[in-house]
Amino acid sequence: MAGTDTTLPIELPPSPAIVLVEPQLGENIGMAARAMANFGLWDLRLVRPRQGWPNERAVATASHAVQVIERARLFEALETATADLNLVLATSARPRDMFKQVIGADQAAKRVKAHIGAGGQAGILFGRERSGLENEEIAMADAIVTLPVEPAFGSLNVAQAVVILAYEWRRAATGDELPFSGETGTPASREELSGLVGHLEGALDRAGFFPTEDMRPLMALNLKTMLTRAGFNAQEVRTLRGVISALDRKRGG
Amino acid sequence: MAGTDTTLPIELPPSPAIVLVEPQLGENIGMAARAMANFGLWDLRLVRPRQGWPNERAVATASHAVQVIERARLFEALETATADLNLVLATSARPRDMFKQVIGADQAAKRVKAHIGAGGQAGILFGRERSGLENEEIAMADAIVTLPVEPAFGSLNVAQAVVILAYEWRRAATGDELPFSGETGTPASREELSGLVGHLEGALDRAGFFPTEDMRPLMALNLKTMLTRAGFNAQEVRTLRGVISALDRKRGG
Numbered sequence: 001m002a003g004t005d006t007t008l009p010i011e012l013p014p015s016p017a018i019v020l021v022e023p024q025l026g027e028n029i030g031m032a033a034r035a036m037a038n039f040g041l042w043d044l045r046l047v048r049p050r051q052g053w054p055n056e057r058a059v060a061t062a063s064h065a066v067q068v069i070e071r072a073r074l075f076e077a078l079e080t081a082t083a084d085l086n087l088v089l090a091t092s093a094r095p096r097d098m099f100k101q102v103i104g105a106d107q108a109a110k111r112v113k114a115h116i117g118a119g120g121q122a123g124i125l126f127g128r129e130r131s132g133l134e135n136e137e138i139a140m141a142d143a144i145v146t147l148p149v150e151p152a153f154g155s156l157n158v159a160q161a162v163v164i165l166a167y168e169w170r171r172a173a174t175g176d177e178l179p180f181s182g183e184t185g186t187p188a189s190r191e192e193l194s195g196l197v198g199h200l201e202g203a204l205d206r207a208g209f210f211p212t213e214d215m216r217p218l219m220a221l222n223l224k225t226m227l228t229r230a231g232f233n234a235q236e237v238r239t240l241r242g243v244i245s246a247l248d249r250k251r252g253g
Numbered sequence: 254m255a256g257t258d259t260t261l262p263i264e265l266p267p268s269p270a271i272v273l274v275e276p277q278l279g280e281n282i283g284m285a286a287r288a289m290a291n292f293g294l295w296d297l298r299l300v301r302p303r304q305g306w307p308n309e310r311a312v313a314t315a316s317h318a319v320q321v322i323e324r325a326r327l328f329e330a331l332e333t334a335t336a337d338l339n340l341v342l343a344t345s346a347r348p349r350d351m352f353k354q355v356i357g358a359d360q361a362a363k364r365v366k367a368h369i370g371a372g373g374q375a376g377i378l379f380g381r382e383r384s385g386l387e388n389e390e391i392a393m394a395d396a397i398v399t400l401p402v403e404p405a406f407g408s409l410n411v412a413q414a415v416v417i418l419a420y421e422w423r424r425a426a427t428g429d430e431l432p433f434s435g436e437t438g439t440p441a442s443r444e445e446l447s448g449l450v451g452h453l454e455g456a457l458d459r460a461g462f463f464p465t466e467d468m469r470p471l472m473a474l475n476l477k478t479m480l481t482r483a484g485f486n487a488q489e490v491r492t493l494r495g496v497i498s499a500l501d502r503k504r505g506g
Contacts, residue, residue, distance in 0.1 A: 094433070099437045146432060167358075178357055236352065
């Protein structure tokens with residue numbers, strides 16, 4: 001979905017850290033960074049990325065998410081990557097044999113939002129491409145976050161998991177505000193609609209549309225219903241009247 | 254998030270078509286297919302993919318989402334790709350100068366779910382990596398879907414947009430059911446908690462923890478509060494009593 005407005009300043013409001021533990025591919029780090037930038041996240045922490053850091057492939061796939069990639073911090077251990085956090089959520093696609101709460105991405109986002117709103121520091125952990133997080137890494141998390149996947153195909157790409165959490169974070173943080181809204185115009189008044197119906201009926205009379213006078217009331221009723229249902233605005237009603245006039249003239253000519 | 258259970262059968266329940274219009278990169282098609290499989294979607298339609306079809310890169314990045322890639326259908330025009338659909342939603346990251354409703358991904362998913370539940374055929378359109386959908390392609394869509402992106406970085410990767418819509422579809426379709434739930438065990442009874450507190454106080458007495466008898470009630474109160482807040486279950490209370498016994502024995506020895 002192409003829609004970046006490069007004239008707008010990038011803001012760095014309080015938001016959760018995204019912690020990638022031993023990510024294998026630079027492409028996934030880059031896509032995760034891009035996903036973060038899309039939804040207003042900027043604190044990326046990398047624990048022992050397999051291909052080292054900085055990583056050219058990560059930069060290439062981040063698609064100019066420079067403020068995330070340039071700020072990304074490298075850590076040797078999960079303990080140091082999460083040292084400053086006082087709310088830690090760990091993503092997992094499979095159940096763990098641990099006494100630990102399991103929540104969805106939307107609940108996770110709301111919890112993070114409340115925590116950050118109260119002045120706390122929060123982070124969300126994502127595991128390795130092939131094996132996820134280890135139980136040892138989950139043990140000190142406040143809760144496990146999982147997604148409503150199809151069990152027969154539950155293996156989510158790490159950047160895809162990041163974008164869903166980032167999306168839910170943004171919804172929670174902004175009150176689900178969309179970047180733009182639809183404009184269907186002020187619906188036409190009944191007078192404008194009546195004018196359209198009358199205009200059409202007159203043209204149809206001239207065109208011999210109604211086979212008999214008996215059938216006319218029901219057919220007219222159906223036309224009124226059809227023309228009302230779409231919620232045409234005043235401009236659209238004028239357009240339709242122009243259409244009717246054009247067809248009516250053509251018949252007359 | 255690693256968690257595919259390959260022993261489970263793949264189901265193909267009624268679900269919306271994902272229509273990619275002129276996707277540039279095979280990788281994005283593959284990632285979109287994988288995202289679809291993650292959330293139970295299977296009807297992938299490709300309109301004029303730039304690198305042709307089938308595409309090796311798409312297969313490689315689909316990560317065994319075979320049921321989606323193998324079923325993907327190729328179309329020369331959007332009109333034929335959407336011919337059988339009676340609900341069409343078009344994704345866009347930017348406003349269009351059209352009288353068209355704009356909804357979020359969650360509303361879109363609920364609308365698709367209701368439509369399919371009533372026996373209809375639905376599809377969601379995704380545009381080109383660089384430029385999105387053209388106005389002409391959106392004109393015959395029932396509504397525009399957009400995501401709550403950061404306006405300064407609103408350009409979402411197409412497969413990332415697909416995974417969010419797929420995730421919301423799954424939530425709407427399954428009533429937001431997670432693939433597994435947390436188990437924190439039955440919270441300990443007050444009797445078990447009282448036993449723990451008494452055990453700890455006795456050990457602390459022996460260890461000389463309470464400086465004076467005056468300070469004891471408040472310190473004991475704080476310990477009771479701490480030990481209650483976590484909602485320990487019976488097994489955890491037993492573990493803690495074992496810990497206390499071990500430390501108590503060590504002092505005595």
